[in-house]
Amino acid sequence: MDKNSITGLVLIGLILFGFTWYQSKRYQKQMEVQAQLDSIARVEALERAALDSVAALAAAPDTAALQAVLPGQPASIYKDSLLEQSHSAEAEFLTLENDKLAVTFTTKGAQPYSVQVKDYKTYSQEDLYIIKPEAGNYSIRLYAGEYINTADFAFSVAEKTDSSVVMRLPFAGGGYIEQKYVLRHDSYSVDNLLSFVDMQGVIPRNVSSFDLDFSVTIPRMEKGYRNESQYSKIDYYFDGEKKPEEVGRGRNGSRRIDSKLSWFAFQQQFFSAIMRAPQQFSSGQLSINFIPETDESHDLMACAADMRCEFQPGQTVAMPFEFYFGPNHFQTLKSYNLKYEKIIPLGGWLVGWFTRYVIIPLFNFLHKYIGNFGIIILLMTIIIKIVVMPLTNKSYMSSAKMSALKPEIEKLNEKYPKQEDAMKKQQATMDLYKKAGISPAGGCLPTLLTFPILWAMFRFFPASIELRQQPFLWCQDLSAYDSIIDYGTKIPILGDHLSLFALLMAVTMWFYSKMTIGSQPAGNDPNAQSMRFMSLWMMPIMMFFICNNLSAALSYYYLLSNLFMMLQNWILRKFFVHPEEIRAKLKAAENKPAPKSKWQQRLEEAQKAQQAQLREQQKKQRR
Numbered sequence: 001m002d003k004n005s006i007t008g009l010v011l012i013g014l015i016l017f018g019f020t021w022y023q024s025k026r027y028q029k030q031m032e033v034q035a036q037l038d039s040i041a042r043v044e045a046l047e048r049a050a051l052d053s054v055a056a057l058a059a060a061p062d063t064a065a066l067q068a069v070l071p072g073q074p075a076s077i078y079k080d081s082l083l084e085q086s087h088s089a090e091a092e093f094l095t096l097e098n099d100k101l102a103v104t105f106t107t108k109g110a111q112p113y114s115v116q117v118k119d120y121k122t123y124s125q126e127d128l129y130i131i132k133p134e135a136g137n138y139s140i141r142l143y144a145g146e147y148i149n150t151a152d153f154a155f156s157v158a159e160k161t162d163s164s165v166v167m168r169l170p171f172a173g174g175g176y177i178e179q180k181y182v183l184r185h186d187s188y189s190v191d192n193l194l195s196f197v198d199m200q201g202v203i204p205r206n207v208s209s210f211d212l213d214f215s216v217t218i219p220r221m222e223k224g225y226r227n228e229s230q231y232s233k234i235d236y237y238f239d240g241e242k243k244p245e246e247v248g249r250g251r252n253g254s255r256r257i258d259s260k261l262s263w264f265a266f267q268q269q270f271f272s273a274i275m276r277a278p279q280q281f282s283s284g285q286l287s288i289n290f291i292p293e294t295d296e297s298h299d300l301m302a303c304a305a306d307m308r309c310e311f312q313p314g315q316t317v318a319m320p321f322e323f324y325f326g327p328n329h330f331q332t333l334k335s336y337n338l339k340y341e342k343i344i345p346l347g348g349w350l351v352g353w354f355t356r357y358v359i360i361p362l363f364n365f366l367h368k369y370i371g372n373f374g375i376i377i378l379l380m381t382i383i384i385k386i387v388v389m390p391l392t393n394k395s396y397m398s399s400a401k402m403s404a405l406k407p408e409i410e411k412l413n414e415k416y417p418k419q420e421d422a423m424k425k426q427q428a429t430m431d432l433y434k435k436a437g438i439s440p441a442g443g444c445l446p447t448l449l450t451f452p453i454l455w456a457m458f459r460f461f462p463a464s465i466e467l468r469q470q471p472f473l474w475c476q477d478l479s480a481y482d483s484i485i486d487y488g489t490k491i492p493i494l495g496d497h498l499s500l501f502a503l504l505m506a507v508t509m510w511f512y513s514k515m516t517i518g519s520q521p522a523g524n525d526p527n528a529q530s531m532r533f534m535s536l537w538m539m540p541i542m543m544f545f546i547c548n549n550l551s552a553a554l555s556y557y558y559l560l561s562n563l564f565m566m567l568q569n570w571i572l573r574k575f576f577v578h579p580e581e582i583r584a585k586l587k588a589a590e591n592k593p594a595p596k597s598k599w600q601q602r603l604e605e606a607q608k609a610q611q612a613q614l615r616e617q618q619k620k621q622r623r
Contacts, residue, residue, distance in 0.1 A: 079146055082172045089154035094165050096183040096190075101325060103183060103190060104133070109151035110167040110179035111138035115325045117188075117271065122221045123469070123477065130273050130325050131216050135299075140194065141211040144202045145173060151213075155179065175199035188326025189336075196317040205313055209282070214275055215304035217291075218268050222468075223480035225293040225300075226495070226549050231269040231462060234288045234303055235343045237262050239280065243342040247286055248301075254287035266303035267328065267343050270465045270479075273303075274324035274340060281307040327465050330360055347459040355456045367466065374472030377553060381560040384453060385568070392568065423611060454561075461553040474500065478553040499548045501555035506544035508562035510536065515569060 091108035106113040139151035155167035175198035233248035263276035284307035333340035475482035483497035
């Protein structure tokens with residue numbers, strides 16, 4: 001036998017061995033799955049038989065009929081006698097409390113039964129529950145000789161202290177499942193340690209994972225359903241990423257995750273239930289369903305997480321988990337150093353950076369010395385406007401100087417009344433601005449630089465829990481809309497109320513637009529007239545409809561911002577811009593050619609090319 005034959009036989013042997021080993025592993029896995037399916041089918045069959053027995057007992061007219069029904073029924077649902085006892089045992093309730101939380105546990109499933117956040121109330125001034133009684137489920141699904149769900153069994157209390165509780169579910173085949181909960185001192189956190197103790201004879205060696213179910217129906221807590229639901233969602237975080245992903249945000253959704261993740265959060269607008277696995281979840285399914293506003297339950301959303309967890313079989317298997325039940329307060333969440341604070345919607349990288357490192361520190365600094373949040377927002381507006389004043393002044397000065405040339409612009413409008421002379425009029429206008437030393441585009445960039453600030457405020461106020469239920473003037477809650485009129489019925493787009501802050505904001509926006517546009521030459525350009533209409537009417541109306549259902553603090557900030565800009569514009573026009581000097585400068589440069597910038601030269605070339613193209617088209621039409 002030559003060398004090639006020997007090599008071929010060895011390779012064939014290795015392939016056969018690998019194929020046999022692979023088939024053996026697949027067979028074991030199939031047997032495990034089949035055993036689980038058989039166990040589920042057996043439990044379902046027994047439950048159906050028990051229900052049929054109950055129905056027959058209810059319909060039985062006498063003792064003879066009862067005796068005829070009973071003998072043929074199975075004695076138990078579960079093969080394990082201790083599981084059968086736990087299945088029929090009554091639930092007990094135990095409560096752990098600190099200064100921030102009151103967590104009630106039930107032995108049925110060894111899980112949280114309710115979670116109350118002590119420092120806060122709902123909008124209707126009721127106790128605030130992240131998990132209402134019987135509105136949550138936290139259970140483990142595991143194959144331990146038969147398929148079990150811990151929510152079906154009453155655990156026994158093994159230990160209870162002021163800050164911890166230990167509950168166990170024993171097995172006749174040996175060992176027990178243990179759930180230990182520890183409520184940290186002066187904290188919104190609950191530590192959970194799940195253990196499988198001495199269960200080598202109960203859990204098959206080829207079983208190395210279990211399913212963890214955590215679901216909560218979160219109640220409504222705020223004034224406006226639309227605003228509350230818009231800022232509610234599910235977040236989930238992959239270890240090492242910059243920020244979490246999200247599902248929902250005001251609409252139903254689900255997400256299948258096939259890779260390891262560190263934590264997930266059921267996030268209401270201002271409060272969250274976060275669950276973290278230090279050893280990570282191996283995969284999972286997340287879903288969120290919003291409950292209609294008209295539903296009598298007064299619940300907001302139903303959130304569910306079906307997670308797969310892997311473990312190494314052994315004498316004792318310990319799986320740590322952590323819960324956070326508390327407010328979406330930036331500093332509180334950030335103190336965990338687990339990216340929890342990233343669930344607060346503060347905008348993209350630029351807007352988020354400005355909010356985290358400018359807006360929030362400034363807000364917290366003012367809050368140290370001032371208790372009235374309306375005054376805090378006023379001072380924040382003034383400080384921010386003063387800081388950006390060097391940027392906005394250039395824009396306002398440019399606008400004021402252009403308004404000083406209004407008589408000259410109107411002369412150009414009379415000189416070039418026809419639409420086909422639009423290019424000539426535009427060129428003449430640019431020459432006029434150049435001779436007067438005005439740059440029309442000079443104020444655009446500084447104004448654009450202030451837009452991230454406006455957007456940062458748009459994201460900050462509705463998500464700031466500090467403003468929650470804080471009154472100011474006629475508003476009872478700065479985090480929600482202020483309603484001076486409630487219609488009692490919903491009007492499309494507008495809603496069922498009228499917000500005075502939103503209305504005042506729109507009115508001041510109209511006056512500011514009137515101030516700036518009214519001083520500009522009207523012209524006969526349809527595009528310019530359309531822009532004037534958009535700025536003067538459409539923008540204020542659109543902003544009113546948007547802000548009517550949003551945070552009153554946001555409308556109040558925009559109102560103050562409009563008033564400040566009007567004052568700033570008036571001061572510049574009154575004391576710093578002198579129309580007679582600008583017109584004198586223009587007259588002095590009347591007979592001199594206007595200097596041309598590179599941008600203006602390129603504009604002229606583009607205009608000449610456009611005019612040539614237009615003449616060519618006219619020639620073709622005459623032919």
